[in-house]
Amino acid sequence: MHIREATLADFDQIWPFFHEIVAAGETYAYPRDTIREQAIKSWMETPRKTFVAEENGQILGSYYIKTNQPGGGDHVCNCGYMVSSAARGLGLATTMCEHSQQVAKSLGYQAMQFNFVASSNEGAVRLWTKLGFETVGRLPKAFLHPSRGYVDALVMYKWF
């Protein structure tokens, strides 16, 4: 398994799992009806860099890194990770998160922040906690989960 910077052509392989995750509406705060063009803008173009995790030419996951706040906040980055359903349970989120922290440091960031982790996404909360992220905020009822209704969203943070 190899992680490398994404090219626009990679989006053909990213879109199926991006679409599946976003249409489910259970984890990410994207409109559930996000279309491909909007997805390219937010996943590939707006971020500072986007990476893919690839095995034998097949893309299994992807993440982006961007500056979370400009100006006086620009030493803190933000990342988002998606794993194809075919590749779940293989530790890919851990591998990508660790890779992203190395990339973040090489870009000069001093901390990483996740702005909006649905508290119902217990697997993600457990994983980020294990990887050294602290829950520094809890936004009451800030995420509308499609079946559970309003749930809290967490702000998670790691100073390098």
Added chain:
Amino acid sequence: MHIREATLADFDQIWPFFHEIVAAGETYAYPRDTIREQAIKSWMETPRKTFVAEENGQILGSYYIKTNQPGGGDHVCNCGYMVSSAARGLGLATTMCEHSQQVAKSLGYQAMQFNFVASSNEGAVRLWTKLGFETVGRLPKAFLHPSRGYVDALVMYKWF
């Protein structure tokens, strides 16, 4: 004193205090060298609505309102407020914040979130607290204050 929706022409009067506040770098996470065109984009164009507080044709302050997170987070709005230095201490921030909460409700939002309040901005923290906002997060050393160095940034939140 009258609060109304802003027009693009109002930016001639907004820019002097926007520029003064942003160039100081003590409160807002904008690049301190933000130019007028970027300021128009982020203050007037990106938000859902922008308002000005006006007296005798003179604009004393301005605020924007926008959706803080799309999709499952789109019931929570975000606002930013700026007051001209000539109009400080007159309660304008309070007036604008109360106005913005009414606007937020009329637009269907159920909560308001401030993502990044510099903890060193004690006046703002005190004011938002007085107006019913709860400090739901503390981001360690997330804001680089020009004279105090790294200070925490707060996440403040009010469910209507």
